[in-house]
Amino acid sequence: MRIYNTLTRRKEEFKPIKEGEAGIYTCGPTVYNYAHIGNMRTFISEDLQVRALRFLGWKVNRVMNITDVGHLVSDADTGEDKMEQGARREGKSAWDIARFYTDEFFKDFKALNCADPDVTCRATDYIKEMIDLGLTLEKKGYTYVIPGDGVYFDTARFPDYGKLAGKSHIEGIQEGARIEANEGKRNPTDFAVWKFSAPGEKRQMEWDSPWGKGFPGWHMECSAMAMKHLGETIDMHWGGEDHVAIHHTNEIAQSEAATGKPFANYWLHARFLVTGDMGKMSKSSGEFLTTGLLVKKGYDPLAYRYYCLQTHYRKQLEFTWEGLDAASKGLERLREASRRLAGAPAGGKPAGKYLSDFKAALEDDLNIPQALACAWEAARDEALPAGERLAFLKEADKVLGLDLFAAPKAEADLEPELMALVEARAAARKAKDFKRSDELRAELAARGVLVEDGPGGQKWRRKPS
Template structure:
């Protein structure tokens, strides 16, 4: 039985989807105003591992991932500049050009890390009318209020269990402690559903809405509308909101930084609109740290995947690095640690290449143990350790290979693309010449031939049974 840690309940639970074998899953995607850094990408590797584990357990995944291309302000709450507009000013491009450029860059990073594409990509700017319909429903239920010159806000005091995901102490929450407090808001936790462009400011991304001509959606609203659109039947063909048709989503994922504000607000507005549980299982990936501090664009200390490639690191070496830590534990990035992971990944490829061309049947007991580890809340560090135990075992090479390749369906290290080790004829001839020299006790010639073989990328290992030729 697959067990997953549910942030909502703060415990591991047996995973039981609502309509098996189908699993509906929503992934908070990137805000495309800059390159994703490797800390961001850690979250998407975690999501990919989750999906692969689900598929390995026989589930069929309908995964939706958004592209936030409007509405995400420099504060994760409701203040500051729109990150896309700010990016356009920085690079002297249109907002639309910025969004497309960084969406393409993000999707390339996903491919380099062997992250499976979602079933559906969805851009916020393609779903404005659905977002308006959702706000109108909340407005109809008396859950909103207007702040002149600012926007339409959600009244969190009207939701009895507001903050249940983050375990917020609403009564004890001081103004400004969680987010910058706007004195016009009725309560510190109230949040913007729809924003008005500041007077005198011309935004590149703005829409006419029931609340004005120069308006745009709030960040939290976008994910609720798009997840319900593609993972439920809550919008009809004309885009009308039909709350009675909503079906609870199985899984929602993101980084731990989303728990306190973004995901908390998604739950509040979605459950208020539909009257039903929004999501059954909430899963969150921990931070990647650098110098023991959070990596982030606002902190100015972020490293991109392109930076790793420029330093001649295989992106899959970074994926291997991430496999060594559980997704719910913080992981500190250092170049030395990445170098160690790169060496280990190269050694893994070498071990697989030495298993030869033949592939047999995977060892059932080994696979059961592997499945036990991954089904314990995605314990990939233990699963990776088990793979190495298989490689070091006395099993037949063809069985080892089949077992390891089956495990890699989850690990995603592209071990199936590793070519079997083939010894070039020239190397074989040099090795035979060296062996004859040794037998004739011509050790000087033998040593020279060994060095020549080494310079060609191979090494000779002498054993009791004879010699072995191995790649360096």
């Protein structure tokens, strides 16, 4: 398999540390709020990588962390801990917030057909490992203390600092850091290994350490947990593109300073999901788009997965409601085509040509849009025996994860009479005949169908019985 390595800025043949095996570390969510669908795009990309490797015969060990402490509001290691911010926002404890949003995250993760990681680890369970890593760095002379603030990593002492992001990125950070200057730092890029609890303040999450009571710096957890579960050098490290310049750059610095070995051989990054009017999607701007919101609007979560599958993970993806509507239709049509084949005589071999094209697409830096195109071609290729196409689509779905053979949703079977009312309401609304559209909505509600208006137009669902 050839993969694009952010570290070398080119596609490379993937050479594992251990023959036939791939150890993959993927940065997980910070569980202080719901994950937005932009976050989920990264998790879907990682899931596709894991599924593709397994499909191609690799033994994969995927580790994902849950950040439940230490991720501060500002990248400069200042400001409030996001967990404590979440706790204050909702009037709960930081521990309750962590539990609640971890559960919510995995609901979305599963709804999008992301396979469970082999190891899921919470930062708060690895405080000792993080302290040990900090002690190693201290012993080797990489750290210094800012009294009343914390223990910091001196990035000037690590000669390759910033190699992942490139020099211009680091200069950018230095520029930005000057604005929110931390007077005690030796270099603007220095980052916290351990933060002290403020004097006289009792934090909800704090631990004793050789340096004083406090909590670990955010970057520490990924290095400590990745090395604990995958060894000092790992095969692949995944994350969103926002992690390149700071989080992953700092993971590399502290890990390699501690061990003297490369931390990860291949660095992979999924690009952002953007919305036309809002730009980069974040929790602080505009409508907060979550998997749950899509479901509430009547979408199949796998329609969003399909939406992501249409664009290569290294290309920015623009989210629009129209695009999601089109993805819903595309997915349903592919499922219909697959279901029609399901009655074909069993025992067919997967169509060889399609299977080899499909594998070639996966091996070319995870070219999922191409792999999806193979599935479509096979579904439509009536010259080929149905049994072979059926067998191929079953194989392809192991990677695509679209539930191609799922039974149609009950909602898809709305009686023609009710469907006609739904369509009449959409037409009335389009004509700005709001009186009529309200009447039709009421009539539909009386007959068990709820209609909701959103930016993507009208959505309907059956009233839960």
